[in-house]
Amino acid sequence: xxxxxxxxxxxxxxxxxxxxxxxDDPVEAWKALHNRDEAVLWTTGNGGxxxxxxxxxxxxxxxxxxxxxxxxxxxxxxxxxxNLLPTAADPPRxxxxxxxxxxxxxxxxxxxxxxxxxxxxxxxxxxxxPKGEADFMKDFASRLxxxxxxxxxxxxxxxxDLLYGWMEAVMRPxxxxxxxxxxxxxxxxxxxxxxxxxxxxxxxxxxxxxxxDIGGQPITDxxxxxxxxxxxxxxxxxxxxxxxxxWNHLARDPALQKLLADNPDRIRDAVEEFCRRFPVGTNTRxxxxxxxxxxxxxxxxxxxxxxxxxxxxxxxxxPDPLTFDIDRQTGGYSSFGxxxxxxxxxxxxxxELRVALEEWIAAIPEFGIAPGxxxxxxxxxxxxxxxxxxxxxxxx
Numbered sequence: 001x002x003x004x005x006x007x008x009x010x011x012x013x014x015x016x017x018x019x020x021x022x023x024d025d026p027v028e029a030w031k032a033l034h035n036r037d038e039a040v041l042w043t044t045g046n047g048g049x050x051x052x053x054x055x056x057x058x059x060x061x062x063x064x065x066x067x068x069x070x071x072x073x074x075x076x077x078x079x080x081x082x083n084l085l086p087t088a089a090d091p092p093r094x095x096x097x098x099x100x101x102x103x104x105x106x107x108x109x110x111x112x113x114x115x116x117x118x119x120x121x122x123x124x125x126x127x128x129x130p131k132g133e134a135d136f137m138k139d140f141a142s143r144l145x146x147x148x149x150x151x152x153x154x155x156x157x158x159x160x161d162l163l164y165g166w167m168e169a170v171m172r173p174x175x176x177x178x179x180x181x182x183x184x185x186x187x188x189x190x191x192x193x194x195x196x197x198x199x200x201x202x203x204x205x206x207x208x209x210x211x212x213d214i215g216g217q218p219i220t221d222x223x224x225x226x227x228x229x230x231x232x233x234x235x236x237x238x239x240x241x242x243x244x245x246x247w248n249h250l251a252r253d254p255a256l257q258k259l260l261a262d263n264p265d266r267i268r269d270a271v272e273e274f275c276r277r278f279p280v281g282t283n284t285r286x287x288x289x290x291x292x293x294x295x296x297x298x299x300x301x302x303x304x305x306x307x308x309x310x311x312x313x314x315x316x317x318x319p320d321p322l323t324f325d326i327d328r329q330t331g332g333y334s335s336f337g338x339x340x341x342x343x344x345x346x347x348x349x350x351x352e353l354r355v356a357l358e359e360w361i362a363a364i365p366e367f368g369i370a371p372g373x374x375x376x377x378x379x380x381x382x383x384x385x386x387x388x389x390x391x392x393x394x395x396x
Contacts, residue, residue: 005299006042015045016075016282016305017380024376026383027322030309039294040304047076049284049303051310055317055334057293058306061285062338065090068285068304070341074381075284075303079179081170084233085226090288091340097227100212100219101344104152104205110348113148117352120147121359129363129394133370136247136388137240140360145239145352153231154204155193163189167236172380183229190228194221205231238280239349241384243356245278248385249324251369256324261365264358271354272330276318279308279335280382308334309383367392 002011012033015021020029033041039057040050052058061068069090072080082088086097103109124143128134146160155163166185169177194210201207209227212219219227250257260267287302298304311334313321318328336346343349369375370389378386 002042002044002048003299003302005297007296010038010040010042010296012041012043013045014043014051016043016051016307017046019379024374026377026379027309027313030307031313031322033310034314040296040298045075047078047303049075049305050298052293052304052306053310054294055311055314055332058308058311058334059332059338060293061304061306062283062334062341064291065340067287067289067291069288070094070285072286072303073284075305077286077303079173080284080286081179081183083226084230085223087230087234087341094340096212096214097223098340098344100208100227101205101231104208105344105348107347110351113152113348114351114355116151117144117148117355118359120144121356122363125359125363132394133389133391136390137244137384137386140356141240141243141247141388144356145243145349146236148348148352149231149235152204153206153235154202155206159189163232164236167233170233171237171382172378186229186232187225190225190232191221194224194228234343234345237382237384238343238345239352241280241382242275242278242349243353244385244388245280246274246353246357247360247390248369248375248388249274249278251367251388251390253324254366254368256326257361257366259326260357261361264361266326267354267357267361269326270357271350273324273326273328274353275335275350276328276330276333277312277322277324279312279333280384281335281337282307282381282383283337283341306334308337311335364392 020026023029033053039054040052042050052061070088071082073084073088074080086094086101089097121144124140128139134140142164146164150157166182170179170182193206197207197210201211206228209224260270283306285304287298287300287304289300291298311317315321336343367390370391373389375385375388378384
């Protein structure tokens with residue numbers, strides 16, 4: 001039932017994790033929400049919750065942690081992942097956990113990783129370029145960010161398939177796996193690793209977590225596991241998903257391929273516009289106190305989702321928003337969140353995307369979607385194109 005405080009004219013029926021089940025690309029279903037004037041709507045899907053539908057309301061909610069708490073990170077409420085740290089913690093509890101992770105992703109730390117990212121990109125491309133075809137996600141996009149992440153966490157490369165499978169089941173649930181069971185698997189995986197890092201710390205991010213000082217006390221085992229799980233969920237998925245949208249767009253835009261091949265210095269500008277145009281995430285907040293947005297009262301306890309794509313394609317924020325425009329002033333987009341919970345790995349993600357583009361375009365400057373391939377956006381907490389067959393001519 002729709003709660004009494006929700007105006008009837010705001011009610012729709014939409015699954016934010018699958019807004020257009022019949023379509024290969026849900027962007028039109030999202031765009032349809034902008035045919036209305038409202039900045040917040042109520043959907044009966046996923047147990048019932050608000051959706052912030054405009055760039056202005058999305059940014060306002062994500063910037064206001066006092067009114068909108070992160071204690072619930074997904075809808076429906078029982079899938080909320082409320083123990084993830086620092087993501088599900090509100091200030092002031094949030095800050096010491098955030099500082100531990102932040103240290104691993106400072107611009108200086110990321111710059112020190114750039115050569116390794118470039119070496120891995122080149123190795124992956126060298127393996128596929130002579131073949132003239134690849135499934136981009138399987139052969140490149142899932143392997144590059146994950147390879148980088150496994151280095152940062154000092155985890156064995158052979159654990160990739162295992163971890164990636166669990167992460168997919170959490171982020172794009174199909175009902176076949178119990179979420180509590182999945183979180184337990186992450187925990188069982190991390191416990192011996194964190195114990196070993198606490199005893200013999202290295203300079204990796206899991207060692208930093210295992211030896212962290214939180215408010216003058218050593219971090220608890222439970223908090224360390226929850227931080228490690230957060231890193232695995234964030235580090236294995238988001239950049240790969242972003243890259244899938246970027247290469248899908250590039251494969252259909254020969255003029256942009258040529259522009260970037262002829263002017264590699266423009267790749268930095270392209271990265272910003274790609275980040276604006278193709279956000280992959282949907283955040284959730286739980287309202288901490290009655291708050292008015294766009295003339296309606298969001299009641300304490302109500303859940304609100306902020307699908308970042310709705311900011312990206314909002315014509316009030318960006319003229320002709322669906323068009324990729326390398327010269328656009330892109331500022332203010334929601335793709336990495338806002339406020340105290342803004343993604344700590346955003347700088348790393350942009351460097352990975354830039355380096356991958358530089359190396360790919362140098363080696364494979366012209367490519368397209370493989371003939372006959374069906375390209376389908378898979379929605380979810382993190383949306384992506386999980387099969388992207390590409391093809392290109394190979395010189396004899």
